[in-house]
Amino acid sequence: MRPALLPTAIAAAAAIAVAPAAAAGFQNLTDLDVAVAAHMGAEIGEPGGARAPVDRRLKLKACPEAPAVSxxxxxxxxxxxxxxxxxIRVPLKLDAATRSSAASPASRVKEEDAVSRGQAVRLTVEGTGFAISRTMIADKNGKIGDMISVRADRMAKPILARVVDIGEVSVPGS
Structure with a gap:
């Protein structure tokens, strides 16, 4: 090995040796996957289980006791x-049977408005292994399945979202 490359090789070896120690302060995400699978009674990707593993980019402070799953x-x-x-919320892969048993009574009533104009609603955006939500304000009334505009405040640009439940909207394609 060339003498000029020796310091670089030593630094790389030290970084590899230190990486597990740095990760020790963070929650083991595989443990969270196992806890969700045990609670739901289904493995990742199976109906009733998580859609995907918990996003590995998350850096959660290590929990001193077993995290609660609900x-x-x-x-x-x-x-x-x-x-x-x-x-954190872990998106589930719910089939029609699981969805109907887990659905809230409000989602069974499609004839009534699930969202009213001016109401605070929760906008959810989901991706592979994560879900983000934010409170928004509905610009108009909407039934489950309707597309409505929502905005963060009166001056903000509206976002088009689908009504999915009472007080709940999601971004299309999510």
Whole structure:
């Protein structure tokens, strides 16, 4: 090995050796996958289980006790670590039978408006292994399945979203 490359090789070896130690302060995401699978009674990708593994880019502070899993709530399992204060939603793969048994009574009533103009609604955007939500304001009334515009405040640019439940909207294609 050339003498000029030796410091680079030593630095790379040190970084590899330190990486597991740096990760020790973070929650093991595989443990969260296992907890969700145990709670839901289905593995990742199976009906009733998580759609995908928890996003590996997450850096959650390690929970000193086993995180609590609840749900399904609005198509996701909720994983919480009360002592530390973090909470994540893990999107579930729900088939028609699972969806109808987990659905809220409000989602069964499609004839009535699920969202009213001026109402605060939760906008959810889902991706592979994660879901993000934010409170928005509905610009008009909408039934489940309708496309309506929502905005963060009166001056903000509207976003087109689909009504999925009472007080719940999602971005199309999510």
């Amino acid at each position: 749900g399904p709530v609005l198509g996701a399992a909720v994983v919480r670590c009360e002592p530390v204060g973090w909470s």
